[in-house]
Amino acid sequence: MKKFAQLLEVLALTPSRNRKIEAMTQYFASTPDPDRGYALAILTGALSFKNVKPAVLRDVVTAEVDPHLFALSYDYVGDLGETIALIWPHHGEQQDLPTLTELIELFNTTSKSELPKLIASLLTRAAINERWALVKLATGALRIGVNARLAKTALAEMSGKDLQALEEIWHGLRLPYTELFAWLDGKASRPDIDHASRFHPLMLSNPIDEAKDLAVLAPADFSAEWKWDGIRVQLILSAGRASLFSRTGDDIAESFPDLVDNVFGEAVLDGELLVGREFEAAPFNDLQQRLNRKVATQKLLDEFPAFVRVYDILLTVPKTSGPCPGPSGDSASKRGSNAIRRRVWMCRRS
Amino acid sequence: MAEPFLTRDLRIAPNGIYIDPPQPQVRAIVTHGHADHARYGHGAVLATPDTVAIMKARYGEDAAGRWDELPFGERRQLDGGVTVSLHPAGHILGSAQVLLEHKGQRIVVSGDYKRLDDRTAQHFELVKCDLLVTEATFGLPVFQHPRPADEIARLLRSVAAFPERAHVIGCYALGKAQRVISLLRQSGYDAPIYLHGAMIRLCELYVERGIALGELRPSLDVPKAELAGQIVIAPPSAIKDRWSRRLPDPVLAVASGWMSVKQRARQSGVELPLVISDHADWNELRQTITETGAETIWVTHGREDALVYWSQQQGLAAEPLRIEAYEDSELDGE
Numbered sequence: 171m172k173k174f175a176q177l178l179e180v181l182a183l184t185p186s187r188n189r190k191i192e193a194m195t196q197y198f199a200s201t202p203d204p205d206r207g208y209a210l211a212i213l214t215g216a217l218s219f220k221n222v223k224p225a226v227l228r229d230v231v232t233a234e235v236d237p238h239l240f241a242l243s244y245d246y247v248g249d250l251g252e253t254i255a256l257i258w259p260h261h262g263e264q265q266d267l268p269t270l271t272e273l274i275e276l277f278n279t280t281s282k283s284e285l286p287k288l289i290a291s292l293l294t295r296a297a298i299n300e301r302w303a304l305v306k307l308a309t310g311a312l313r314i315g316v317n318a319r320l321a322k323t324a325l326a327e328m329s330g331k332d333l334q335a336l337e338e339i340w341h342g343l344r345l346p347y348t349e350l351f352a353w354l355d356g357k358a359s360r361p362d363i364d365h366a367s368r369f370h371p372l373m374l375s376n377p378i379d380e381a382k383d384l385a386v387l388a389p390a391d392f393s394a395e396w397k398w399d400g401i402r403v404q405l406i407l408s409a410g411r412a413s414l415f416s417r418t419g420d421d422i423a424e425s426f427p428d429l430v431d432n433v434f435g436e437a438v439l440d441g442e443l444l445v446g447r448e449f450e451a452a453p454f455n456d457l458q459q460r461l462n463r464k465v466a467t468q469k470l471l472d473e474f475p476a477f478v479r480v481y482d483i484l485l486t487v488p489k490t491s492g493p494c495p496g497p498s499g500d501s502a503s504k505r506g507s508n509a510i511r512r513r514v515w516m517c518r519r520s
Numbered sequence: 521m522a523e524p525f526l527t528r529d530l531r532i533a534p535n536g537i538y539i540d541p542p543q544p545q546v547r548a549i550v551t552h553g554h555a556d557h558a559r560y561g562h563g564a565v566l567a568t569p570d571t572v573a574i575m576k577a578r579y580g581e582d583a584a585g586r587w588d589e590l591p592f593g594e595r596r597q598l599d600g601g602v603t604v605s606l607h608p609a610g611h612i613l614g615s616a617q618v619l620l621e622h623k624g625q626r627i628v629v630s631g632d633y634k635r636l637d638d639r640t641a642q643h644f645e646l647v648k649c650d651l652l653v654t655e656a657t658f659g660l661p662v663f664q665h666p667r668p669a670d671e672i673a674r675l676l677r678s679v680a681a682f683p684e685r686a687h688v689i690g691c692y693a694l695g696k697a698q699r700v701i702s703l704l705r706q707s708g709y710d711a712p713i714y715l716h717g718a719m720i721r722l723c724e725l726y727v728e729r730g731i732a733l734g735e736l737r738p739s740l741d742v743p744k745a746e747l748a749g750q751i752v753i754a755p756p757s758a759i760k761d762r763w764s765r766r767l768p769d770p771v772l773a774v775a776s777g778w779m780s781v782k783q784r785a786r787q788s789g790v791e792l793p794l795v796i797s798d799h800a801d802w803n804e805l806r807q808t809i810t811e812t813g814a815e816t817i818w819v820t821h822g823r824e825d826a827l828v829y830w831s832q833q834q835g836l837a838a839e840p841l842r843i844e845a846y847e848d849s850e851l852d853g854e
Contacts, residue, residue, distance in 0.1 A: 182782055183791050235661060236833070242826045243662045249783050256662035256780060298666050302782065313783070 175303035194324035207346025329354035534600025551631025552615035570614025610644030612695030690756035716754035
């Protein structure tokens with residue numbers, strides 16, 4: 171935990187992107203499994219706890235600190251996690267905290283009623299920087315200027331593997347990423363994952379330099395598409411599951427149940443996520459109501475139904491790949507295409 | 521308690537002498553040399569010999585009409601039946617608490633103070649009193665300063681980890697700079713320490729007055745490459761200025777009690793925040809209030825509300841003093 175706390179501090183305070191990458195690279199290269207896997211999960215936002223929530227921490231602290239003094243302090247510091255870390259009034263003999271793996275195990279297995287006692291004892295045992303890291307870990311709000319992509323970049327640099335090869339399999343990997351690190355360390359081949367979880371990096375649009383490029387581009391090699399005012403996505407359908415990846419490789423399927431619950435089949439589709447009725451794209455502002463939300467309310471679903479305007483089929487699997495889980499009497503392909511038609515708009519290639 | 525003989529703008533009622541007045545006055549008692557306490561232009565200044573030397577160095581010999589040096593612990597009869605004595609506050613060299621006695625009533629004006637060991641300042645002395653006027657720079661329970669030696673160890677770890685970079689430490693030129701240098705020496709760091717021009721005068725003054733600081737060199741005109749792996753002390757305002765571009769890929773550090781809030785340090789671009797403070801933290805403030813035995817507490821100079829609230833919880837008569845010009849003018853470096 172001491173080492174992870176030091177890493178978090180360096181990441182939070184180093185403005186340089188390269189130094190952040192360097193710090194992560196050093197950490198991953200010198201930390202054993204499964205600690206480094208859990209650290210990776212924390213840095214990429216892939217870890218959350220069922221019972222350990224900011225409210226629990228706040229309760230633990232306000233049981234020990236006068237609420238008025240806590241309020242004045244929070245007002246001054248402006249960040250709940252930092253306030254808790256700084257205000258904790260008990261300082262025990264600093265013993266070694268549990269390892270990251272042990273800590274996560276404790277957070278996951280301790281019952282709701284025992285949690286406050288556990289958290290209080292950890293806060294008392296921790297040195298100042300560890301307390302800060304502990305609170306960050308427990309509240310899940312890191313705010314250290316690191317996103318998933320930067321962490322993956324550090325992994326690629328550490329191992330010399332291609333970042334794209336790593337991003338492709340990222341969403342099929344499971345905690346604590348032991349298989350991933352075995353591959354990165356050169357001790358195993360790349361983990362083989364279900365293609366439904368595999369993100370295929372997108373071909374993004376690039377401006378054309380009219381002076382140079384137009385002469386060498388053959389019109390027959392291209393088809394034109396409007397620039398739709400939505401966000402670029404990759405919709406992956408497989409084995410009754412659907413993933414919806416943003417262009418940075420984040421799976422945003424959870425926020426769009428109206429879309430992913432209504433499509434199935436076996437395909438990887440590249441397109442634009444939009445909202446609107448009858449495939450009439452509404453302004454981007456309407457789509458924005460649906461973005462960056464963990465849970466979509468029914469009202470939002472009704473008001474701004476989502477659909478995908480498909481640019482390209484990157485991969486399909488023949489219909490013979492197995493029965494679709496449709497009701498009997500309804501042929502799999504018919505139901506499948508009907509379902510897909512409700513939410514996916516494909517243009518005919520001419 | 522009887523009505524105090526000190527007014528809420530820190531004027532001694534029986535003789536009209538002010539303590540740390542922000543405006544020029546006929547007579548002033550000055551607790552220490554920081555600019556928000558020691559002003560230019562008083563008719564007469566009474567202070568410790570170190571504080572007088574610091575004021576003369578910063579403002580010139582004619583900064584006051586008359587200088588009146590009062591060594592620590594000596595009692596001096598003033599007019600109006602008031603006796604004054606100065607007692608170490610532990611904040612910077614020469615910093616004093618002012619004890620005033622009049623008709624059996626004892627009032628202490630703490631000035632700025634800290635209770636930790638510091639080789640560059642006379643060690644804090646606890647003075648019993650009826651009314652304590654205390655500072656509250658770090659008067660919130662989130663301010664619990666770590667041990668300075670641990671912070672210096674973090675600095676030295678970083679110096680070892682980046683031998684190709686210079687470490688520039690933003691420090692207030694009076695007090696903090698000399699304290700940080702002294703702490704480095706205490707931890708066994710004996711390489712030359714480089715000084716921004718604004719630091720030189722006061723470091724020399726400390727050395728003249730018997731504070732050992734080891735080998736110091738001006739950073740001006742030192743070739744860039746020579747500063748790799750070295751420590752440079754500069755005013756906080758300089759570290760992000762053009763000036764720091766002459767240093768090799770500098771690690772920006774600031775030594776201040778304010779550095780405990782990481783999100784703040786981060787927003788101000790400080791890569792290595794060193795929580796080294798010359799003020800009492802929340803725990804020392806409370807300890808001092810309790811130990812002086814004072815029944816009346818006036819709180820000034822900082823975050824008064826929390827300390828007033830806490831004192832009232834303890835059954836003490838407490839109130840904030842809102843003294844204008846006691847603003848956070850030296851906030852960055854304390």
